[in-house]
Structures are given as C-alpha cells and as structure tokens.
Amino acid sequence: MITLKPFKAIRPQKELVEKVVSLPYDVMNIEEAKEMAKGNPYNFLHVTRAEIDIEELKNPYSEIVYKKSKENLYKMVDENILFKDKEPRFYIYRQTMNGRAQTGIVGCASVDDYLNGKIKKHEFTRYEKEIDRINHFDYCDANTEPIFLTYKKDEVINNIINRWTEFHLPEYMFNTKDGVKHILWCVTDNLVIEQIQLQFKKVDSLYIADGHHRTESAVKVALKRRAQFPNYTGQEEYNYFMTVTFPHEDLYIMDYNRVVKDLNGLSEMDFIEKVKENFLIEKVEGQFKPEKQHTFGMFLEGQWCKLEAKPETYINKDIISRLDVSILQKYLLHPILGIDDPRSNKRIDFVGGIRGLAELEQRTISDMKVAFSMYPTTIEELIEIADKGEVMPPKSTWFEPKLLSGLFIHTLDTEYLL
Structure with missing residues (x-):
C-alpha cells in the first residue's frame, strides 16, 4: 500500500513559466549554470544553484550558499513570480521528446514508505552529496526539486490520467530549448483526487528512477524535524517529499x-x-x-x-x-x-x-x-534488481527527458511559505 498525497504547490505565474523553469541542479557544473541563468533573474537555478549569485566563492557548500537559496526563493514568492495554490492538488505532468511521451502524477510520497522499503532504490548514495541537498532543503524549508519515481503499469491509474488530460485544459504548455514539450494539468476535482489516492493504496511498490540523493536528503530532513519535534503527528508536510510518478512503460x-x-x-x-x-x-x-x-x-x-x-x-x-x-x-x-x-x-x-x-x-x-x-540498462532490469533489494553499479542509468525544476515546489513547515 502506497501513500501518495496531494499538496499545495508553489509554482510560476503562467506568463513567466518559461523564464522560471530550469534543468535539475545536478546535470551541469557551475560555469554551465551561470551561462544558463545569465540575464534571467527569474531562472530557478538562482534557487537550486545559488552559488552562481555569489562572487569569489571558495566553497560551494558553505552556509552562505544555502542562505542565498532561501533568500532567492522567498524573493520570488514576495515578488509574485511564484504563487501557492490555495487547496491541495495533484498535478499531471507530461513530457514529450522525439515523439515519445511520458505522463506522471505530481504528488507527495511518504517518508515512512521509503523507510519501510515500499519505495525502492537501485543505487547507493554518497553522504557528502546528500549533505548538500539536506542543507539546501532545510534552509529553504522546501523540496525545491521533485524525485523521479515509477510504478508498474496500472490500467486504473492510467485511465484516470487519460480521462483528465483529454477533457481538461492544461495549466502550462511550452517547449524548452532542447525540443522537449512540457504540459501540466491541475487536478482540482476532489473525487478524482480521492480516486488517485485510493488506487495508489493498491500499489505494492514505487521505484526511484532518478534522484536517490534528493530522496535520502528529503528523508533525513524529515528525521531531523521529527527529532526536533518529538510530538509530531505524522501529518506535517516534512513527513512527505515531492515526486513525479510515472508508469514504467513510459520511461526511456x-x-x-x-x-x-x-x-x-x-x-x-x-x-x-x-x-x-x-x-x-x-x-x-x-x-x-x-x-x-x-x-x-x-x-x-x-x-x-x-x-x-x-x-x-x-x-x-x-x-x-x-x-x-x-x-x-x-x-x-x-x-x-x-x-x-x-x-x-x-x-x-x-x-x-x-x-x-x-x-x-x-x-x-x-x-x-x-x-x-x-x-x-532497461527499466525491467531496474525493477527486478530493486525488488531483490539489490543495487546496480554506479552510473547505470540515464533517464531522459529530465524533470524540470521550478515548475512546482513543496513547502515543509515554515509559516512564511504556508
């Protein structure tokens, strides 16, 4: 049984979305990040890679970087570049590259499902890399980038997605410079939200496709908060982390x-x-x-x-x-x-x-x-290995297209962003 929860996303104003979104933080070096964000104060790399805004920086993992990430995120909210939905929602995110589409549900997965092995990994992480995102999420008080998950084909979930995308207008639709088409729908019907949650409760496992370090970091931030607040109920936002979950047959x-x-x-x-x-x-x-x-x-x-x-x-x-x-x-x-x-x-x-x-x-x-x-490597090999509780050698998989950053953000427990 998998818990997938709707949430109130922070996301870009429609007219600014193409200026805000960026590639994930870990697919470029600092010089490439600077070039990608050059001349664009809206680019979300100012949040995920805030070192690009600090001159003569000696240590990209120093506290000043994480404080700058928080400052830039909150500034984008203050200036109404980003806004927060008033009600918890699921979102449907479709990416099309070279004529091939993958369509997933954006929601929040449970930290406990990961700790209990229901969300399965296929590679080891390096703690020094985790520390960076732990600090980033902790200072920003938000999951600024989603985890890329997959599930074994489920016709009921697929039918829900197909019905919604066929009969509702998208919130965003645009192409990025790499030729990938991005479409996002907001699921606003409470009955459909409930149907999605109930169907995922029938799913045995989810699998991390991409984002092992972000997952570990999000979980460790949650454990840190639980230690700080021992009377936690389990319903606090930090007990969940933001994901996009795709059917396995869609993935490339x-x-x-x-x-x-x-x-x-x-x-x-x-x-x-x-x-x-x-x-x-x-x-x-x-x-x-x-x-x-x-x-x-x-x-x-x-x-x-x-x-x-x-x-x-x-x-x-x-x-x-x-x-x-x-x-x-x-x-x-x-x-x-x-x-x-x-x-x-x-x-x-x-x-x-x-x-x-x-x-x-x-x-x-x-x-x-x-x-x-x-x-x-094939997606079937990934699932089989994860089901066995084993891990692949390093750098076994490269998923495309990458999930964009800045399209949706999940806040943890700060009153400022809530």
Missing part, C-alpha cells in the same frame, strides 16, 4: 557512457591484447552505438571499434553480473585499466547519452584517452 533510459584518462601504463597494442581475452574486437567505419546487450563501442586514437563480450562473461550469471555496466567494469575497466571503484576513482568520468557520441570523441581529444559507448 539512455546509455550512460564511460571515458578513462589513460591506459594504466599500457601501450595501445598491449591494451588491445588484454581486451581480446574477454571481448571480440572489430574495427568499424564511423561511430559505433551498441544496438544490443553485451556489445560496446570503444573509441581509441581516433578509431571506433565494436567490442562483443564473450559468452562466458554473462551466461549463467545473476542479473547484476549480466548488466553491461558490470561486464565492462569486471572484465575491462578494473583488471586492465585499474578503475577499482568507479564511484571514487578520479581517472574515470561518465557521459550521459543525451550528449551523443561526438562528446565521447571530444573528451578523448581534450582530457581523456579512451571512451566506451554502452547499450542502455
């Missing part, structure tokens, strides 16, 4: 590619010979993007090659060992290139598939030596 996982700084002291010839122990290698004309599992592209010294894992690397293996990210790590990155822990090793970097293979080529020219293109 892209490749999450790898680039490595050097050949670990090997010559190119010696490196190739070691790779041949567990992979078949074939030079190809032009770029190579894998079209099936257990194949990989490798770009080295200006040449693309197709790598095909030998059957003994994946036959009769458990589901995690069969993942392409596991095969590449176990049979190439670790034993040959010395990448022992991809989560912390500074010689490896990860490139989301949305950047294309040209980005991999460019990285081998600018700061890396060899690149690997991957076949995407």
Whole structure:
C-alpha cells in the first residue's frame, strides 16, 4: 500500500513559466549554470544553484550558499513570480521528446514508505552529496526539486490520467530549448483526487528512477524535524517529499557512457591484447552505438571499434553480473585499466547519452584517452534488481527527458511559505 498525497504547490505565474523553469541542479557544473541563468533573474537555478549569485566563492557548500537559496526563493514568492495554490492538488505532468511521451502524477510520497522499503532504490548514495541537498532543503524549508519515481503499469491509474488530460485544459504548455514539450494539468476535482489516492493504496511498490540523493536528503530532513519535534503527528508536510510518478512503460533510459584518462601504463597494442581475452574486437567505419546487450563501442586514437563480450562473461550469471555496466567494469575497466571503484576513482568520468557520441570523441581529444559507448540498462532490469533489494553499479542509468525544476515546489513547515 502506497501513500501518495496531494499538496499545495508553489509554482510560476503562467506568463513567466518559461523564464522560471530550469534543468535539475545536478546535470551541469557551475560555469554551465551561470551561462544558463545569465540575464534571467527569474531562472530557478538562482534557487537550486545559488552559488552562481555569489562572487569569489571558495566553497560551494558553505552556509552562505544555502542562505542565498532561501533568500532567492522567498524573493520570488514576495515578488509574485511564484504563487501557492490555495487547496491541495495533484498535478499531471507530461513530457514529450522525439515523439515519445511520458505522463506522471505530481504528488507527495511518504517518508515512512521509503523507510519501510515500499519505495525502492537501485543505487547507493554518497553522504557528502546528500549533505548538500539536506542543507539546501532545510534552509529553504522546501523540496525545491521533485524525485523521479515509477510504478508498474496500472490500467486504473492510467485511465484516470487519460480521462483528465483529454477533457481538461492544461495549466502550462511550452517547449524548452532542447525540443522537449512540457504540459501540466491541475487536478482540482476532489473525487478524482480521492480516486488517485485510493488506487495508489493498491500499489505494492514505487521505484526511484532518478534522484536517490534528493530522496535520502528529503528523508533525513524529515528525521531531523521529527527529532526536533518529538510530538509530531505524522501529518506535517516534512513527513512527505515531492515526486513525479510515472508508469514504467513510459520511461526511456539512455546509455550512460564511460571515458578513462589513460591506459594504466599500457601501450595501445598491449591494451588491445588484454581486451581480446574477454571481448571480440572489430574495427568499424564511423561511430559505433551498441544496438544490443553485451556489445560496446570503444573509441581509441581516433578509431571506433565494436567490442562483443564473450559468452562466458554473462551466461549463467545473476542479473547484476549480466548488466553491461558490470561486464565492462569486471572484465575491462578494473583488471586492465585499474578503475577499482568507479564511484571514487578520479581517472574515470561518465557521459550521459543525451550528449551523443561526438562528446565521447571530444573528451578523448581534450582530457581523456579512451571512451566506451554502452547499450542502455532497461527499466525491467531496474525493477527486478530493486525488488531483490539489490543495487546496480554506479552510473547505470540515464533517464531522459529530465524533470524540470521550478515548475512546482513543496513547502515543509515554515509559516512564511504556508
């Protein structure tokens, strides 16, 4: 049984929505964030990445940054750039990219459902990254960005969504520069709100698709508040965190590619010979993007090659060992290139598939030596692994399109924003 709760969203005025919304805080560096928000005081990066507004900042995780985030958020409310709905609502959010649509319900999930394992994760988090969003949410007293969840296909929920979107006008409809179309409907009918809540009570589990660090951070802020207020009832807003929850069949996982700084002291010839122990290698004309599992592209010294894992690397293996990210790590990155822990090793970097293979080529020219293109992990693999209570290797999934920030905000317990 899953608890999904409507809430009073803080959201942009309709005429300003395209100026307010931004990409999530964690898909760009500070220079890119500054450029994206340049000349636009409404851009929500002024809240999620407030360091862009502080000159000569030495530490992006200092208290001054979180205070600035709060100041910028409250200023946007004071100036009526953002306003708060008067009644709790669900919202329906549709994104269409390259003709493919994903439509989810915006609401608040229960901290206790996460703590009790009903909201399942598929990757580990790093505490130092959690600390940043813990401080950000705590100072802002709000979930400023949503968690990206998914549920196994449910015809009743899908029918509710389809009926509402067919017969009601959207609140917002616009395209972003990346060509993605965004539509948001407000669900204002109390009967429909109740139907959504009741149907989610019949759902066994939700799965985190993207946003593990934000989830952990939101939960730890809630636990902190519970410790501060031991007589809490469980109904306080901080006991819930903002999510967009999509049916699993809507989701699109892209490749999450790898680039490595050097050949670990090997010559190119010696490196190739070691790779041949567990992979078949074939030079190809032009770029190579894998079209099936257990194949990989490798770009080295200006040449693309197709790598095909030998059957003994994946036959009769458990589901995690069969993942392409596991095969590449176990049979190439670790034993040959010395990448022992991809989560912390500074010689490896990860490139989301949305950047294309040209980005991999460019990285081998600018700061890396060899690149690997991957076949995407599937949503079915993610769900199976999460159901087993296990976790994927780091950087296994890259979801597109990304959820926009600034389209809706969930306040916790501050009277100022309530």
